[in-house]
Amino acid sequence: MRAIFMHTFSSEFHTLQYIITKAERILLMAHSSPDADTVGAVLALKNYSLGMGKQVDVACFDPFPEFLKDVVEGIFIVPDRLELTSYDAVIACDSVERGFHKIVGKLNAGQVTVLIDHHPDINLKGDLSLIDASYSSVCELLYDFFIATKTPISKQMATCLALGILGDTGAFQHSNTTARVMEVASDLMRHGAPVARIIESVFSNKKLSTLKLWGRAFERAKINQRNGMIVTVVTHEDLVECGATSDDIAQVASILNTVPGTKFSLILSERGNGLVKGSLRSEEYKNTDVSEIAHQFGGGGHRLASGFEVQGRISETPEGWEIIPGV
Numbered sequence: 225m226r227a228i229f230m231h232t233f234s235s236e237f238h239t240l241q242y243i244i245t246k247a248e249r250i251l252l253m254a255h256s257s258p259d260a261d262t263v264g265a266v267l268a269l270k271n272y273s274l275g276m277g278k279q280v281d282v283a284c285f286d287p288f289p290e291f292l293k294d295v296v297e298g299i300f301i302v303p304d305r306l307e308l309t310s311y312d313a314v315i316a317c318d319s320v321e322r323g324f325h326k327i328v329g330k331l332n333a334g335q336v337t338v339l340i341d342h343h344p345d346i347n348l349k350g351d352l353s354l355i356d357a358s359y360s361s362v363c364e365l366l367y368d369f370f371i372a373t374k375t376p377i378s379k380q381m382a383t384c385l386a387l388g389i390l391g392d393t394g395a396f397q398h399s400n401t402t403a404r405v406m407e408v409a410s411d412l413m414r415h416g417a418p419v420a421r422i423i424e425s426v427f428s429n430k431k432l433s434t435l436k437l438w439g440r441a442f443e444r445a446k447i448n449q450r451n452g453m454i455v456t457v458v459t460h461e462d463l464v465e466c467g468a469t470s471d472d473i474a475q476v477a478s479i480l481n482t483v484p485g486t487k488f489s490l491i492l493s494e495r496g497n498g499l500v501k502g503s504l505r506s507e508e509y510k511n512t513d514v515s516e517i518a519h520q521f522g523g524g525g526h527r528l529a530s531g532f533e534v535q536g537r538i539s540e541t542p543e544g545w546e547i548i549p550g551v
């Protein structure tokens with residue numbers, strides 16, 4: 225039973241509730257290149273804080289993801305346009321090292337910072353940190369927060385939490401889909417979360433631009449026989465020519481991983497400004513720890529899903545692709 229080994233966070237949950245109760249102005253922060261989990265988490269906490277009469281803003285260095293607009297509504301504000309020191313509490317949700325580190329130095333000592341995450345390897349410290357890698361998602365962790373604080377879960381909050389759980393479990397297909405995840409999802413459905421509609425919007429509803437981009441990525445895929453890696457690349461021109469966005473890249477690594485005989489997948493994508501992003505995925509039965517590879521490139525993540533970012537450009541070789549480091 226995982227429950228025995230998990231943090232119970234009961235005192236941290238009450239501290240978080242206390243921080244939100246005492247704060248007048250709250251800033252919630254979503255990670256850069258926002259995914260369903262960070263979006264669901266900040267919106268669920270926004271809902272909760274608004275219900276307590278707080279003034280709440282949501283900050284992110286990237287815009288609100290198009291592909292989630294059918295499911296939830298939200299406004300993300302670029303941190304540079306906010307008076308960061310005007311908030312009593314700043315709460316970062318999910319992959320807190322992607323974005324939050326850029327604003328933390330601009331805050332005053334009197335402002336309370338909270339980190340809520342389920343990624344290992346987090347080096348940032350908040351005044352309060354709720355970090356536990358045994359959770360499937362930050363949204364699953366927040367569900368426990370709402371239960372522990374006896375918060376009524378509205379249909380809107382249930383939708384936000386289900387969105388994050390479905391996003392990070394790949395609609396219950398990844399190995400982080402524990403029995404507990406299914407119990408939480410079941411309770412969220414009872415509270416009105418439209419699970420089938422979320423799955424359709426997030427996973428099944430593919431735009432032509434997405435399919436064109438995937439076509440290019442799959443066309444180029446190569447298997448490295450030495451290490452069982454299946455790798456492909458998406459260039460900046462691909463995104464432009466297909467009319468696709470970086471949101472459309474996310475699932476490619478997971479789909480490549482379904483190819484028999486492979487140990488893990490890697491998708492390299494150019495993100496402009498000479499930045500190359502690598503997304504690594506594996507499956508439980510493949511017995512491969514992709515976070516070790518991500519670490520070699522200064523990245524991090526989970527055993528089965530990791531990533532890294534490096535400055536450079538992508539170059540083709542007979543065995544796959546290579547990143548030529550550069551500035």
Ligand SMILES: [Mn+2]
Pocket residue numbers: 261262318319342360361362392
């Ligand atoms: Mn997450």
